[in-house]
Amino acid sequence: MTEYELDADDAGDGGGPATDADAGPGDDPGTVGERLGLTVPDDHVAAFVAEAFEDPELDATWDEAVGEFVPADARDEWRELSMRNRVEEVLAAADGYDDRAVELLDGIPLDREAATADVEAAFDEAMRLRRNADAFRSAIADAHAAGRIDDEGLVAAVEGYGFETDAIAEREDLVEAVTERYGLDFRPYGGTLMDTDEGDGREAEEAW
Structure with missing residues (x-):
């Protein structure tokens, strides 16, 4: 698969209505719930994942994310991929x-x-990258809500890719350290991939 570069000026569609799960025989949707460290019924895992990815403040859509992500000369290859x-x-x-x-x-x-x-x-550029990352994951939630990918396909994609929250947790710890030291403004994290630990006020990473 081509390593796409961000092309924010290139608007485009979502690449067609592909909605197949493309799940192999070894894919087990229930294992995502186990990796979350939570007890989530198998038929609710996809909805839980989509909600965790969504950042309502960003209002990101799948079409917008694809338009920024996939350059014009890679659209044909993109359309050949399963959802x-x-x-x-x-x-x-x-x-x-x-x-x-x-x-x-x-x-x-x-x-x-x-x-x-x-x-x-450096901080401004890091915040731009942070916003892109959160918007892309929120766009996946939008794709699920719009029916572009079904429950089985979403769970298979997250499980197959091996999504982890380690980098998000480290990112937010560093944002907190820099902003507390220099008083810089930033938009608080709007997703739900990390819960607030009421014991010490720090954001705790969920186990994916």
């Missing part, structure tokens, strides 16, 4: 944004008296 594979590609892109955001945030020094121009530039 499950398309979701896996978008999950991979979101993880890539998170990894780059973590790298930038981790490189911001916390020992300066005030935020310098380079600190602010």
